[in-house]
Amino acid sequence: MMLQQVSAPHLRAGQSTEEIMLRVLLALVPGIIAMAHFFGAGVFTNIIGACIAAVLCESLCLRLRDRPLLLYLKDYSAVVTAVLLALALPPYSPWWLITIGTVAAIALAKHVFGGLGSNPFNPAMVGYVVLLISFPVQMTQWTAPSSLAANPGVWDSVLAMIGSEAYDAVTMATPLDLLKQNDGFMVSALWQQYPQFGRFSGVGWEWINLAFLAGGVWLLQQKIFTWHAPVGMLAVLGLMSALFYDGGSSSSGGSPLFHWLSGATMLGAFFIVTDPVSGATSNLGRLIFGALVGLLVYCIRVWGSYPDAVAFAVLLMNFAAPFIDYYTQPKPYGYQARDADK
């Protein structure tokens, strides 16, 4: 009889990489539903288009790199990237926009660097930024939330996706745009003037962000990631907006609640800065990483030239992650201060 030779340990915990990825997808569901509720079927066409493009692109890259297809497709990382990118794009994006973004995310940001685990930048955010720089018009046309104007139907969203101009969606400036373009109005006046504002931030956006928050909290509870990066980001974002709220004057940057519940804040805090591959390694590192993302998000939103900033902030911090790692390497056993007594 041949005895099998395997190295220790012979026990493994149940969780696998695909399970983690599947849970991340599951956690996105509430947010997706909320988005679809406010922006219509275009959210789904975005997701479907991005997923198809991602799987095709991933397969092609794997084939080119001579890797086993099924094994790697099975880790669902391409799908997660695709969904995250799709959620960041304005609904009813045409197919070519989606495809270019996905290819940039999968091929350029991931496979060029050696595939999953080796990418220094967050793939979805690379895709997003490539699109934002190349196609600023398409990338800033957000449909009006359903409570303000009727959303296009399913058929229209398909038309939109294949690039036909035959549908007529009402696009509107997002609350972040409005706050940015604000000149001379008190925050409360702004609120009264534009219907896009809701109770705390934008109509719809509040709910969408809360839904992503719920999904994120569930992932935290499932121990998929630690609290450090999201808390760091949200804390600093809140702190900055509190500091510069300025009593709601015309030069106010908006309240903490407004920033927390606007744009891609919650999606970013729980699904983007928690990306382990391109983030910092240690817990302290993650806290710093998240905090600096929060800082950058605020600065770019309020003083930069783009209304939302999660993608830029994350990419910038991806650059800094190795340095953060270098300075936050935990002290191993036996080298920690003796006064470890607690």
Added chain:
Amino acid sequence: MTAIYSFHGGIHPEEHKTESSSSPIQTAPLPRFLILPVSQHIGAPAKPVVCVGQRVLKGERIAHADGPLSTAVHASSSGYVTAIEPHLIAHPSGLSDTCIIIETDGHDEALPASSHPNWRSYELGELLELIRDQGIAGLGGAGFPSAYKLNNDNIQTLIINGAECEPYITADDRLMRERSELLEQGIAILQHITGASEVLIAIEDNKPEAIEAVRAACEHQDWTVVTIPTKYPSGGEKQLIELLTGQQVPGGGIPADLGIVCQNVATAAAIAQAVIEGQPLISRITTLTGGCVANKGNYEVRLGTPIEYLLKHSGYSLEQSQKVIMGGPLMGFTLPSLDVPVVKTTSCILAPSKTELASEACTQACIRCGHCAEVCPASLLPQQLYWYAKSQNHEQLKAHNLADCIECGACAYVCPSALPLVQFYRAAKAEIKEKSIEQRQAEIAKNRFEARQARLERDATEREATRAARKAEAKTKAKQDSRYADETDPVQAAIERAKAKKARLQQSGEANSVSNTLEELKAKLERAKFGLEHAHASGKEEKVLTALAASVGRLESLLASEQAKQAQAQESSE
């Protein structure tokens, strides 16, 4: 009650302990052949003192400890020595080592034991020697010779390790339940030897019966039985120390640096047997468990019992089995063959069914999720270590403290990508060790070269100096000759000159040649020593090792005698 601290990380794998812990310890039957490796411990192998064909009794010493970092081996039953030869031993890479093979005669006739009930009146050295000669090595972990570890007079705290944190293993659990009196005596001896003022007995809270039994047995002592939370690897020496004292063993140091010594419960019991009853270490309690073992439980097994024999006895179904693990599922290793013996460190034999443990999962890329770093009890960054081990970046491996990895396997246990992390670390550690040996060899070569260069230079200048001196001499001579030509007898003068020259040559030449030989010998010895170390590290055959060791010995004695000669010469010249 001592305060309980905590250590970083750790995991909570399924325990699987009840399968084997519910029945009392049974005695395993006597096999026909006993295979006793001379090296069942860390350190120098024991030296066989029996010859083939000799009859030995149970408990008779068949190999004695070779130096302080070594321990003896005893016959675990009566019979005849049939061979002293390399035999496959329990080692992850299927090594062979010198084993003394005894064909048992079934009488199990024992050597009369010399008990030492009044051990308290013994000298410390005597007790330590007794422990060493009775073959006691750490039964919980790696088999470190106990006498060596206990020989330290800076101990304030004695920690008795009854954590037994690995899943499946219950040998210590049963021992504590059934032999708590013996354990108590052993601890008393340990306290006496170390002079520790504080004794802490640590048991994981998943063994309430054991805690109860040990508490009862140690009631009259001022020791503390500490219940520690169940968490792997709380039984790791360093982790246990942090758990109990809140202190960390300094990097590169040993527990004694903190005034602490740890001993496993089974070792303590074995010490009591060895000292009080005079019974050497010839058997141990081993857990037989896993889906392929019908009669799971704990067995008192004679050292040297072939695993195959033992497994058959416990109703092992061969067909079902794929692998057999010696040790626990987290740190144990798969046996290359069942024809290997139970040794002093065999705490468990685990024969899992096909579906029982982790199947060979396909590994995926590291997604840097950091789960590994969260559970690492050494507070390392396993994902970074993995990365650098893969790219063989030894610099970074050192910077990330690979050496402090205790190979507990917690990181690989949680890794969602099923990466064989520990395997990478072991390979990297071996590489680094290999490289440092090479480096040292290169250094020696370089030193030798430089020494030779210096010697040559010195010789050259000396020659130059002699030549100059001779010239000058000749000059003065010529002067003298011409001046006192008629005053001296030319023959007498020639003889004088020749004598002087001879003396001069002898002096310088001799001193030179003596120091040369010494240097050469030293270099040779260094070379031989490294050859030996290298051979040890790369697991060369026993024959090669002995040959190398012999040559080292020879060179050492040669060097000593040369040195003595030189010293004498110096003395006499003075």
